[in-house]
Amino acid sequence: QLQVLVVPTTQPEDIAQYTTRVFDQWQIGRKGVDDGVLLVVAKDDRRVRIEPGYGLEGAIPDAIANRVIQEYLVPRFRSGDYAG
Structure with a gap:
């Protein structure tokens, strides 16, 4: 299960x-x-985070999640494409 949440900000908490x-x-x-995954986009904060459940930590380690963010999400967001 994948959930996507787009919010203006996560403040006062960090992402x-x-x-x-x-x-x-x-x-x-x-x-x-x-085995769920949560993708949070905080538009005004310019932050993105992928949070896998414990059952997926082996399949989606932090290095892979960060690579997905840097290679796929950041370039689209920079061009204003939040819908993909």
Whole structure:
């Protein structure tokens, strides 16, 4: 399960705290498997974060999530394309 959340800002929290809190509140992924992913875009903050559930941490480590952000999302966002 993949959820995408676009917000103006995550303030007063930083994007990591905000994403973790929303991921936990929304209970993304299958129960007991924890295989969900949350993509948060904070437009005014110019921040993006991919938060995989514990069941996907091996498949989507931080290095891969950051690569996806830098290679695919950042170039589109810079051109104003938030819909992809």
